[in-house]
Amino acid sequence: MIFSRGRKQDPVVEFWAWWPTIRPAVTDAISTGGFEPLTPQISKRVAAIHKDLTWEFSKGTDSRHALVVSPGGNPALRAVVARWGALAPAADPDWEFHTARQPDHDTLSATIEIAGAKLDLALLRFAFSRDEDSAAIDVVGHHPLFRKLPEPVRGQITFLALDWLLGEEGVELWIGSVDFSADEPAGARDPLDLAAAVDALREEHREPQWVVFSAEVRGRPVTGIAQRPLRSARWPRFDTHVAVVLPFAGAVAGLPSDEVAEALVAFEDGTLEAALHGNGELLAHETGGGRRTLHFYVDGTSSAGDDLTAAAAGWPGGKATVKRAHDPGLEAVAHLA
Template sequence: MIFSRGRKQDPVVEFWAWWPTIRPAVTEAIATGAFEPLTPQISKRVAAIHKDLTWEFSKGAGARHALVVSPGGNPALRATVARWGALAPAADPEWEFHTARQPDHETLSATIEIAGAKLDLALLRFAFSRDEDSAAIDVIGHHPLFRKLPEPVRGQITFLALDWLLGEEGVELWVGAVDFSAEEPDGARDPLDLAAAVDALREEHREPQWVVFSAELRGRPVTGIAQRPLRSARWPRFDTHVAVVLPYRDGAEGLPSDEVADALSAFEDGPLETALHGNGELVAHETTGGQRTLHYYVDGASSAGDELTAAAAGWAGGGAAGQGAGPAAAGKAKVKRAYDPGLEAVAHLS
């Protein structure tokens, strides 16, 4: 007799197959407040996807209710949550689904109890300033009761308030340094003023923006470009760094001549871009000492990494149209690949 082991079921697919069976009971529980029997069931299904995911129900933006499954600020879980969201059913008047906590301005007018104190959240204030270099807004939170609360609780309240004000994704994308103060900082303003500043920054970056930079490394000039903001929350599926290093014939001080620069750009815009098939993004490149390093981030579950590697082999491929750089190349391309959901490999460019 031949025994075969069944294939392990995909917990994301299982979750969405199960959701319609529990949805009526969840809708009713929201109306009655009788959540106790349902909470363990939902927690078990979410934990089956990953034990560190968080979940909650909230008021929807377009629907009456929303189910949120979030990575909780852990970049390693963003690709998992993105896949959960991609397989979610279409929103309807009753339910919508999100992969990050959504803004909830109503909570900022409530009174909460924390660490034995009652805080009127309407008294929260934020001082903030724009960090032009990183396309982010630095924030200092303040509440009159902070002077009576220990530092960890002040921080907890500040970060919770930012999530309610901007949504989890808004904080990850547009907020830089976060601090909190027992004394009211100079320039402290209403939270909605901070929300308006973030909205303006988001609108400014609605289209992808690139920053040109130059520096010196060990006596050699370095030039390059990088996307702004350079934050992993922009590309939740793209968890794998692929560095494509293209050696070229040196021009002045190790930088490419105009002719070689054109060949590099054509190779980037042609074979390498085609290899992505929507499963990756070029986020930056650096040029120095006779080589250009292109920093791609790809969906590690896709074939994009393999296809980039195959396409890069055409760099010294003889110069046929769309195949390689011909005389611009000074050797074969090198490709390095590593799991990097937090964009650590390009942190020096952010």
């Protein structure tokens, strides 16, 4: 008799197969408050996907209720959560599903208890300024009771308030430095003014924007372009860095002639782009020393990395090289952000 081991079940697929069996009880519990027996079951199913994921129920945006499973700011978990969200059922009048905490402006008018103090969040103010270089907004939070609270609590309140105001993804994408002050900072304004500024910045970047840069490295010119803002939350599924290096001849001070530059662009936009099949994106490239390095990020569970490697071999200007590494936090291009 031949015995075979069954395939290990995909915990994301299992979660969505299980959800309809517990959904009625969860919906009832939201009305009755009887969550206690359900919480361990949900936690177990989420932890099976990854032990460090967080989850919560909240008020929905378009539906009555929302289930949120979040990476909790950990870029290494974004691809996992993105897949969970991609397999979620379509929203309906009762339930919607999110991979990050959504804005909750109602909470900003509530009073919360923290560190033995009662804070009226309606008194919270933000001073903010735009950082043009990084397409982000730098923030300083203030509340009159910050004078009586230790610094870690001030920071906790500031970050919680930003999540409630902008949603987890909004903070990750559009907020730069975050500080907090016991004294009201110059230009402090209502939180909704900050939300409006973030909305305006998001609208400006609705279409992809590229920044051109040039530098000198060891006495040689280097040029390039990079998408902005260069933040991993924009591409949660693309967790693998694929660096494609294309050498070229006839360089002048290490840079390509017009003819070679046209050939590079044609190869990037044609052959390499076609190899992605929607499973990756070019985030930046650098040119200098007789070669162009293209920084692609791809879905590590797809064939995009292999397909890019095969496509790069067709570069007529010399022998292309390809290096691949798991890099959910975009560390390989952090110097270009």
